[in-house]
Amino acid sequence: MPTPSLASLPIRRLTLRDLTACADLSEDREWPREEHKWGLLLTAGKGYGIDDPDGGLVAACVVTEYGPREQPALAAVGMVLVAERHARQGVGRRLMRHIVSARGTTPLTLHATPFGRPLYEELGFKVTGRAEMLRGHFVPTGDRVEVATRAATAEDLPSVVRLDEEVFGTDRTHIVTRLPAFADQLRVAEEGGRIIGYAAAWPNMDTHVVGPLIARDTATAEALLASLAARTDRPLRTDIDVRHEELLNWVKAHGLASVASNAVMTYGITELPGDWSRRFAPVTVAAA
Numbered sequence: 001m002p003t004p005s006l007a008s009l010p011i012r013r014l015t016l017r018d019l020t021a022c023a024d025l026s027e028d029r030e031w032p033r034e035e036h037k038w039g040l041l042l043t044a045g046k047g048y049g050i051d052d053p054d055g056g057l058v059a060a061c062v063v064t065e066y067g068p069r070e071q072p073a074l075a076a077v078g079m080v081l082v083a084e085r086h087a088r089q090g091v092g093r094r095l096m097r098h099i100v101s102a103r104g105t106t107p108l109t110l111h112a113t114p115f116g117r118p119l120y121e122e123l124g125f126k127v128t129g130r131a132e133m134l135r136g137h138f139v140p141t142g143d144r145v146e147v148a149t150r151a152a153t154a155e156d157l158p159s160v161v162r163l164d165e166e167v168f169g170t171d172r173t174h175i176v177t178r179l180p181a182f183a184d185q186l187r188v189a190e191e192g193g194r195i196i197g198y199a200a201a202w203p204n205m206d207t208h209v210v211g212p213l214i215a216r217d218t219a220t221a222e223a224l225l226a227s228l229a230a231r232t233d234r235p236l237r238t239d240i241d242v243r244h245e246e247l248l249n250w251v252k253a254h255g256l257a258s259v260a261s262n263a264v265m266t267y268g269i270t271e272l273p274g275d276w277s278r279r280f281a282p283v284t285v286a287a288a
Contacts, residue, residue, distance in 0.1 A: 006050075006058065006091055011098050014047025014060060022047070025057045025081050032205045040182050041079060041286055044174050048095065058083055059091045063099055064287040065106070066170045073170040074273060075103050077110040078286025092116075096123055100267065107268035111239070111285035113260075120265050128271050129264035131239045131285065132248060135207065138229035138236050139255035147223035152186040152198065159195045160188065167214050169274025175283060184208065185228050189220045199224040200283070201232060210238040213281035218246045221280045225251070238281045247280060264288075 014022065019042060023033040041047065045064035052058045061080040067073030077099060082091045100108065100123060111131060112120050121127075152160065161176050179186050183200035185208075190196065197215030201208040210228055215221035221244070229236055236256060240248055241264075252258070262285060266272065272288075282288050 006086060006089055007094070009050050009053075009058060011048055011050055011095060014042060014049045014062075016042050018042065018047065018049060018057070018060075021057045022049075022060050022079070022081075025060055025083060026079075028056075028083050029081055031081070034204055036182075036202070037204055037284055037286065038079070040178060040284075044178055045076075045287065048099065050091065050095065052083065052086075056083070058086050059095050061095055061099065062286060063103070064175070066168070066172050066175075068171075072103075072106045074269075074288075075106050075108050076286070076288035077108055078284070078288070080110075080116065093119060093122075096120070100124075105268070107266060109264065109266045109269075109272060109288045111262040111288065112265050113262055117263055117265070123267070125265040125267045126270070127263045128266045129276075130242045131262050131264055131282075132242050132258050133237070133239050133260040133262065133285075134248075134251055134256040135237045135259045136235055136256040138226070140226065140230065141254065145223050145226060147189050147191070147196075147220045149187050149189045149223050149227040152180070152188045154180075156188055156195060156198075160198050163195055163198065164212070164214060167275050167278045169272065175287065179283075185231055187224055187227050189215060189224050191216075196220055197224055197278075199228060199281075201228040201236070202283075203234075204237065206234060207237040208232045208234045209284065210236055211281045212279075212283045213238065213240075214278060215280055216278060218244065218250070221247050222250055226254075229254075239285050240281050241276060241279065243276060244280055 049060040065072035
């Protein structure tokens with residue numbers, strides 16, 4: 001039988017059963033396998049992929065929707081991958097056009113590498129910001145911490161969900177309520193019995209990724225990040241909005257180094273909803 005053309009291969013929904021195939025695709029493009037992250041994205045979001053007749057996946061991506069289920073307020077696109085053997089044949093463009101069309105009037109956002117940015121610009125995405133990826137072992141300095149932090153409890157979750165919606169600009173309950181099981185650490189910052197910030201550290205290959213990081217101000221963000229770092233021997237990795245210059249300088253002074261910079265892009269809106277001044281880092285750039 002003749003091999004079907006790439007253009008004729010159907011795009012289908014991915015499920016948790018496709019996790020290994022998604023991790024294989026990551027590895028094919030010399031990305032980390034990131035199975036733990038794929039598991040979150042495939043359960044909290046909607047995966048889309050194209051099967052390769054010879055086995056595995058031709059391409060995949062994940063869309064995580066926020067807000068009302070019947071009419072999401074925002075959708076984040078991530079993990080857009082095309083197998084090396086099928087690269088530069090229009091597969092990524094076809095998959096992204098399908099995503100844009102399927103979302104209708106729902107605004108979209110994504111973090112674009114320099115390699116992927118031209119495709120997204122061609123599809124109508126605009127650059128609205130930038131995030132800096134940092135990695136390294138956190139080196140404490142013995143500075144006095146001004147903001148109290150503690151491990152989050154089950155009783156904190158409603159307050160954390162409310163704070164997250166206020167800062168993010170739309171409901172993320174399906175992400176926030178998964179954090180206790182997904183992350184190795186979930187901590188809150190508190191003042192006068194009121195939660196003023198929260199952060200998680202979750203395992204990703206040999207690192208702990210810090211995200212989300214939501215805080216009233218830079219001092220609160222620093223206290224949360226330092227408290228997470230104090231409880232792991234792994235290198236940290238995080239993606240910080242470049243507008244938070246003070247936190248970026250502080251993190252670099254404590255041992256983390258910049259390893260990449262991604263463009264934050266939107267489609268259908270000129271800027272992301274919510275309060276960027278309290279939104280320091282995403283849970284993962286794949287879910288904005």
